[in-house]
Amino acid sequence: YYIHTLLSNASKPLILIPATEVQALFDDIKKELRLLVYFPKEEKEPGFLLSFEEEGIPLPRYLGRFDLDHSLDEMEAKIPAYTDRDNGEHKLDDRSFAAFKKKMEAAIEATKQKSKTQRDKKKKERIGTKQGWCEQLKRAQCYLGMRPRTMPDMPNPMEDPNISPREFERAMKRYQLSKGVDLPEIIVAEPSPFTFQDDVVFVCVDVEAYEKDSRPITEIGVSTLDTNDLIGLSPGEGGKIWMKKIRSRHFRIKETAHLHNSEYVTGCADRFEPEFGVSEWISFKEAPQVIASCFRPPYSRPVDHTNGKGDVQTKDNVPNGRDTTKRQLILVGHDIKMDIDYLRKLGYDVANLSNLIEALDTADLYRAWKHEQNPSKLGTILMEMEMIGWNLHNAGNDAAYTLQALIGIVIGSRQSSLTTMQSQIAQRNAALEREARDRAKEEADEWAAADTEGGDGGPPNPLPRFGWPTPDQPVTGTSNKPRPNKLANSKDRRAEKMATEMHAQGQKSKKIEAKQLQHPELEIKSEPWIADEEEVGSFAQSITEKLAFLEEGRAAEGGGVKLPVVKGTTAAKW
Secondary structure (H helix, E strand, O other), rough: EEEOOOOOOOOEEEEEEOOOHHHHHHHHHHHHHHHOOOOOOOOOOOOOOOOOOOOOOOOOOOOOOOOOOOOHHHOOOOOOOOOOHOOOOOOOOOOHHHHHHHHHHHHHHHHHHHHHHHHHHHHHHHHHHHHHHHHHHHHHHHOOOOOOOOOOOOOHHHOOOOOHHHHHHHHHHHHHOOOOOEEEEEOOOOOHHHHHHHHHHEEEEEEEEEOOOOEEEEEEEEEEEEHHHHHHOOHHHHHHHHHHEEEEEEEEEEHHHOOOOOOOOOOOOOOOOOOOOEEEEOOOHHHHHHHHHHHOOOOOOOOOOOOOOOOOOOOOOHHHEEEEEEEEEEEEEHHHHHHHHHHHHOOHHHHHHEEEEEEEHHHHHHHHHHHHOOOOOOOHHHHHOOOOOOOOOHHHHHHHHHHHHHHHHHHHHHOOOHHHHHHHHHHHHHHHHHHHHHHHHHHHHHHHHOOOOOOOOOOOOOOOOOOOOOOOOOOOOOOOOOOOOOOOOOHHHHHHHHHHHHHHHHHHOEEEEEEEEEEEEEEEEEOOOOOOHHHHHHHHHHHHHHHHHHHHHHHHHHHEEEOOOOOOOEEEOO
């Protein structure tokens, strides 16, 4: 239902739903979910529940039913414009209108309050999402030894009255460090300043599917980074040295080898970068066990999965007697949720791993670093770190580059974290300063072009013939063309316009001679003449008098006088 509010400050009608339908919804919620939902009390939410039982007030009109095929917005657009019929058969008296107005104002205020509540809720959700990204980035820094874990039990030296001034300074630094505040500067030529939290192994997964049907999986890329390999090793500029410790594998599915992506993305399943390794062929049946082996020692080191007998390698028959100690794992990906879903389609659910701590998404980590709302593509992130991603959309390459991006983001964010906000403020201030300088230069150039050296100012600039100019119409230049005066009455301006337009015709100006006035038209004939400014002024005065005469006649008889078209002017109706 809808109803026009009849309020001048309301831009559109109110949309209403019968209370009986809402109550039926509340009853279903109570029955199915065992939750008690009810209408708010009038004193708490005035305007939420409206009644139209009073006599003489407008009633809601039926609009229709909205569903999946007919949205509320579409129906709202079909509401007819307000007419007197919307008031009912009787017009509202003062008392009825006052009551109706109060009811409508309460309803509109309730709508505004609801919108404000929704905006506040969405704002809180956005802040929570951003906070999650930033906390995820800090945890990634801890895993790679770029940030210490906080120690909540560390005593605050401010609360110790017996501490000496010299000891207070050292204790305060330890306290701030334990809270993750005032961290030391990262030196990329030296090993990590803090321990690698939990000694984790990062496992990055990327899965490629057929572009025209997401069910057939075509490629799987898995890359790992063991933090034990980074102990005592400096990351290098941008983490380049650490990136060399990444181990990568690329699996192609035999059953979908004939499917190639080319329409929506440029597929390159056959171009796994040689620096990362060599592609391996597996079947759908082997895929779950092969993927599982990458989450166990030796963590994506290339091995013979079939050991010459066709049997897939497991943790019990890994060659070379490698360490099989269970390690804490961190799953990494770029838009990782999609890759997790693809792995489940293959029959492997990484969430079932008991030693999996969490999943890190480089898209979110990059947003936290750069304070950006929208996600960036992997190639964009690599370019930001001055890296080139060769043959992206190859699952093996993407997995390797995603781990490289993780390293670059962690190190880059720690190098800039202490000055990120200051840098952003400085950039904004610099932009404003550039804009101000550009405006000042442009203004100076204009004055330089206007105030040329030499000269005597030219001939005098006479006053305009038809009154003084207004402040927004200053007398400038050397033109002797009469300028309109906004303070003059309307007849003077019309006469002046007609005269000046005819003067602008130059030697082709027309001489107008008024003849007999036959109501409601004034016949005007013309013949060539040459006029100077004096004649134009005199002619303008003559036209002014005729316009005054015509207006008097119009006022007396209530008729209309139509001036015919004169060359250089336009027709006017009165």
